[in-house]
Amino acid sequence: MADEFTTTVYRDEDADSSYIESETVAVLGYGSQGHAHALNLHESGVDVIVGLRENSSSWDEAEDAGLRVETPDVAAAEADVVKMLVPDTVQPAVYEAIEDGLDAGDTLQFAHGFNIHYGQIRPPEDVDVTMVAPKSPGHLVRRTYERGEGVPGLIAVYQDATGDAKERSLAYAQAIGCTRAGVVETTFQEEVETDLFGEQAVLCGGVTELMKMGYETLVDAGYSPEMAYFECMNEMKLIVDLIYEGGLMGMWNSVSDTAEYGGLTRGEYVVDEEYAREGMEQVLDEVQDGEFAREWISENQTNRPSYKQLRAAEEDHEIEDVGGRLRDLFAWEAQEDADEKEQVQADD
Numbered sequence: 507m508a509d510e511f512t513t514t515v516y517r518d519e520d521a522d523s524s525y526i527e528s529e530t531v532a533v534l535g536y537g538s539q540g541h542a543h544a545l546n547l548h549e550s551g552v553d554v555i556v557g558l559r560e561n562s563s564s565w566d567e568a569e570d571a572g573l574r575v576e577t578p579d580v581a582a583a584e585a586d587v588v589k590m591l592v593p594d595t596v597q598p599a600v601y602e603a604i605e606d607g608l609d610a611g612d613t614l615q616f617a618h619g620f621n622i623h624y625g626q627i628r629p630p631e632d633v634d635v636t637m638v639a640p641k642s643p644g645h646l647v648r649r650t651y652e653r654g655e656g657v658p659g660l661i662a663v664y665q666d667a668t669g670d671a672k673e674r675s676l677a678y679a680q681a682i683g684c685t686r687a688g689v690v691e692t693t694f695q696e697e698v699e700t701d702l703f704g705e706q707a708v709l710c711g712g713v714t715e716l717m718k719m720g721y722e723t724l725v726d727a728g729y730s731p732e733m734a735y736f737e738c739m740n741e742m743k744l745i746v747d748l749i750y751e752g753g754l755m756g757m758w759n760s761v762s763d764t765a766e767y768g769g770l771t772r773g774e775y776v777v778d779e780e781y782a783r784e785g786m787e788q789v790l791d792e793v794q795d796g797e798f799a800r801e802w803i804s805e806n807q808t809n810r811p812s813y814k815q816l817r818a819a820e821e822d823h824e825i826e827d828v829g830g831r832l833r834d835l836f837a838w839e840a841q842e843d844a845d846e847k848e849q850v851q852a853d854d
């Protein structure tokens with residue numbers, strides 16, 4: 507076991523805003539990450555141009571938020587930092603449209619290293635190629651920034667043409683709020699392989715399979731769909747919040763001893779050492795040897811047949827219907843509570 511924490515965690519005081527305050531940043535894309543980065547940078551005093559397609563539904567939204575919007579080629583040509591926040595699958599095409607606008611000493615920056623690591627984008631040697639990757643969905647990057655907080659982030663330097671690539675990355679991480687929480691340095695390879703593995707085997711793939719199978723097991727045994735939804739999906743947030751705040755023991759100390767004993771003895775009935783571990787190692791193998799990347803690139807070159815079929819099946823799962831109806835109900839009750847609380851405070 508590591509006897510000391512060897513990773514350096516960079517915080518606000520480790521970043522020098524002078525590396526970004528006189529720069530123009532082109533944020534290409536205005537989606538989950540793009541809107542958060544553009545607004546956070548803007549509110550941190552950085553000159554931002556959002557790069558979007560002329561028919562983009564987000565164009566007006568970004569302008570209404572007080573941001574300048576141009577097409578990606580115009581934005582990139584004016585910028586010192588080009589931040590690739592369009593979907594991974596369209597980045598190579600967007601890069602082709604903007605590469606002539608990259609000048610020596612500029613930065614080409616990512617929030618996920620997929621296209622650099624798997625050789626889909628090959629930048630010129632006279633620009634910095636870096637990554638500042640929030641380890642969080644984009645909407646939380648924005649929400650925490652607005653609260654004066656931030657989400658943890660990663661920085662990585664793939665190419666350091668200027669000699670200042672790391673300092674420029676830290677300044678960017680500071681401007682979007684990540685150094686408020688803490689930033690760790692990694693490599694493009696490590697970020698890509700751990701991120702793809704994590705979202706496939708645990709965070710998005712593994713956990714949702716557990717939720718759906720748990721729901722189906724209870725409903726097939728005759729229990730009500732509502733009870734099955736509450737137990738196997740709705741309460742997951744509460745449990746994960748406890749783990750987020752205090753680790754496994756933070757959660758075990760908070761749940762009942764009955765849940766703790768049952769979980770510690772029966773968890774491996776479901777996620778067993780042999781098959782689950784083998785499955786995880788296969789996921790990692792296919793990330794490391796490029797099999798997943800080749801499959802995902804091919805899927806997008808053929809108009810996503812499997813993606814569309816799998817997504818439609820997920821939308822049709824009964825848990826989505828039951829959960830949707832229950833969430834609407836509880837959101838309404840929660841809102842009523844909030845209104846009531848506001849009224850009480852107003853009466854004080």
Ligand SMILES: NC(=O)C1=CN([C@@H]2O[C@H](COP(=O)(O)OP(=O)(O)OC[C@H]3O[C@@H](n4cnc5c(N)ncnc54)[C@H](O)[C@@H]3O)[C@@H](O)[C@H]2O)C=CC1
Nearest residue numbers: 535536537538539540559591592593594617618642643644
């Ligand atoms: N979603 C997340 O929370 C995280 C995403 N990332 C990475 O951030 C990057 C962006 O991902 P998301 O924000 O999820 O994307 P998204 O799908 O939420 O948003 C994509 C944006 O790009 C625009 N766009 C799409 N095609 C375009 C084109 N051809 N030209 C110009 N604009 C175009 C869309 O209109 C939209 O504004 C990816 O590299 C992703 O891997 C990294 C960490 C977390």
Ligand SMILES: CC(=O)[C@](C)(O)C(=O)O
Nearest residue numbers: 641642643701705709710
């Ligand atoms: C939100 C995040 O970190 C993910 C799951 O890796 C992603 O959206 O690609």
Ligand SMILES: [Mg+2]
Nearest residue numbers: 641642701705
């Ligand atoms: Mg991730």
Ligand SMILES: [Mg+2]
Nearest residue numbers: 618701702705
């Ligand atoms: Mg990811």
